[in-house]
Amino acid sequence: MTDNTADRSRFIRARQRDRAASMVGFSVDLMPSLVQVGLDKLEVSVAGHWFSHSGTGEAMFRNMLTLPDVQWFNMPQTSPKNMTVNMSRSQNGSTISECKVRITSPRSDHGGIHVNLTVNPTRTLAHLLARFGNAMSPAEMWEEIAGLSPVSFFAKAEAGLISPSLDGSDNWLPAPRYLRDRLGADPWERFLPLFCDRLRRVCNALQMEAPFDVANEPTNRMSSPSGEVSLHWGEVRVSPVEAYFERYHRQAVSTVRRGGNALLAADHAVDFWRYVPEASSFHRENSRFSISLKLKEGLRLAIYAKLRDRLRFEIRRKGKGDYSRLGSPTDGNMRLFGILEQERRALIGAVRWNAIGELFAGPDHPQIADIETLIEQICASCGEDANLAAQILNRLLFDGAITEADAPPATLGNLQKLGILERRLIRARDQNGRAKRFSLTAPYLDVHLAMIDEFDAGGGR
Structure with a gap:
């Protein structure tokens, strides 16, 4: 095979440089380091069992899920076998986008419980930084965030503090230099353990009336005057989940468009579509595209322009994850944190990133x-x-x-x-x-x- 180095040197551009905000610039060498990998939308599922001290499970949970300071839920849907409570779509005060609680045998005095929470670590961190990041020193900010109640931890910032991205969402973080100044050299390593702890605590708070006690990790048995609930956080599951990294590019939108055409040529299973226009997303233009490539069953690569000068490369997993390497941590927080760290690491080996970098490098004009x-x-x-x-x-x-x-x-x-x-x-x-x-x-x-x-x-x- 002949050496194509001379040809390739014509179209491989120098690294894009973001001198002001210190974001890593796009280049053919696209392989990310772990510190650059974040987590976006994910669903956490945890199961357990409950026991009522007096009365039925239906009465017990109707009392617990209608706390005056957490108006999150619709009216329960009840049948002889199940009682289901869903988060109200109209509640806009939390970065938790969905919550579903289902108990079995609601007309008995004991049964099973299943909780599903759809959360977004990036979105939660973005709102926390918008609320506290500019009002105090980094040490004071972290002390304030770490001292928040579980419900307040997931509260949204005031409207207007986070500008919408090109897809109309608020799940993006400030520049890396700002993050390092606020959270240290590895912002995710510092934030994720706190995120896991607060997620578990807010889940507990939604099940029980105050006051309640928590004991016996990782079973996490909670007791109150009404009864007991045990959630098995040592067996928590996460699916689906999205891990990503970003690169600075002055022409992010057009780069996705051209890179998508190159990827269509290189692979047999690529989806390439325009963002669906919405009335509230007036920043969108017809030339803005998103790319999705099926890597294997339950695993996809997505590439799109998050901002005008920011490319996002995202690995999306659906289905059961392989947690065999984690063992059985005795601490429920460590189990959840271990899963999230595993998903971050899995992104690095999921794709031949340098091959993607070559396809997205800007070409010269053909002769x-x-x-x-x-x-x-x-x-x-x-x-x-x-x-x-x-x-x-x-x-x-x-x-x-x-x-x-x-x-x-x-x-x-x-x-x-x-x-x-x-x-x-x-x-x-x-x-x-x-x-x-x-x-x-x-x-x-x-x-x-x-x-x-x-x-x-x-x-x-």
């Missing part, structure tokens, strides 16, 4: 000579088979890639040796049962991308 060379090399590789040459050229110009089903092995091998095609591996492991895909190398991929841009601008296909 007429590039088109001439592309046509000449394809025709030469196909010999006298004009139909094959036309088929390959049409597919490459339209799609940016071909599969092993589109050309004989000898032709594919020759085009690779000539530096026209290459195998780009995005996933940590290649998928079995899929036809191998060969995409154009630079600068020939730039020809394809330039044609896509031209046709999009002119309304053609």
